[in-house]
Amino acid sequence: MGEAASTTTPRERYRQQVRSEIKQRAWEQITAAGTSALSLNGIARLMGLSGTGLYRYFTSRDELLTELVHDAYQSLVGTLRTAAAQGKGDLAGLGQALRMWALDDPQRYFLVYGPPVPGYRSPADVAALAGEIMDIFTDACADVPDARASTPETPLEDGPGQSVGRAETASAQRLAISLRTRLHGVLSLELSGHFAGMECDPALLYQAEIDLLASH
Amino acid sequence: MGEAASTTTPRERYRQQVRSEIKQRAWEQITAAGTSALSLNGIARLMGLSGTGLYRYFTSRDELLTELVHDAYQSLVGTLRTAAAQGKGDLAGLGQALRMWALDDPQRYFLVYGPPVPGYRSPADVAALAGEIMDIFTDACADVPDARASTPETPLEDGPGQSVGRAETASAQRLAISLRTRLHGVLSLELSGHFAGMECDPALLYQAEIDLLASH
């Protein structure tokens, strides 16, 4: 009643509410059966709406998917930042945060790091988010003691010195790429169920990859 | 004419020929747009047949997919065995063979090592083939010099001593799993285009992972 009116009108608030419910249902579909199961008609049915009603909120299936991808990236960025803000910004902390995030919703992980969605081209801003994620890991790699010998000394390709801020960044970048690639190897096989047959605990393998770099 | 008649009748030969053309078209679809693009009607159209005609050759879409998965596994096993037979059975050789096989048809790689296909349960015999692949790598790991420190010492889970043939196998198995996981990390990100933005050559990263174990 007497409260300070927020800048959003009630209609706008309602609109955002419905939009977010649509996205929530969309995630339920994706979680259940992958990206190809994403269907506007299906979502409408779940919400008790007519299929065409959704077009008030998203102009096409593709736009919805684009927003989901964007949200997935942002969710990961947020998770890593939160971990860092809670003093878990070292490689062990970031690694665990990443792993939890992936296990929490495998399909969301694959939407970010999995095979490309067939007919889909991701927009420009997700590249920026992907860069942020790498930056967070790169920062953590700057603190790494000299256990560097345990990691491949892959030369970065020498473009015309693009975003090379600090000089010591190059080595940290190499470490970060290598670590993230290794972690992805474990996560991706684990989430796909490819360790099922083997007598091997992916959690241990994952931790081992981290411990190789981070003094634990 | 005067040749020794093979045990297959002409009809059987024709049958196998059509079956293999169907599978070939199926691979074209999968290569172009992933597993979800696999469609019996589409294949029939490409072959100039009526859609229902294919049911003479495969009882369902699922059976066709099952066979494709099986063939993919067998193709990889064959590729690795051929490499080994040509004296390239060390880790460097196997690694390169695996990489070429993956780059040759990314979707086929993902059918084997990618996220599970939504509605699909793979039959028992592919587990055996997956085991063969691991065995080939494990054998190659037995020859590895003592660069073992560069790899995580993940304890295998101690089941009731199942297929533990030789005693030194355990360490080779650990090495093999770790290496295959790392190589998968590189390949999977590369095939998905996730190195595109970064100034990093996946081929070098891949090779570096191999060189860590194999004296080159």
Next chain:
DNA sequence: TGTACATCAGTGAACGCGCGTTCACTGATGTAC
């Protein structure tokens, strides 16, 4: 406070498409005598 109008959420019918799968069938190819 009350009326006239604009905004906008949601509906329902319709279009065109593709899918997997069934069924009764035609016609050619092989086999048995």
Next chain:
DNA sequence: TGTACATCAGTGAACGCGCGTTCACTGATGTAC
């Protein structure tokens, strides 16, 4: 070699389903005077 029959590849119509998307519309909610 010739006829009678069985086998089997392939057809065409049909079923039921779901999809994304368009369009003209109803009715409720907000806004301006």
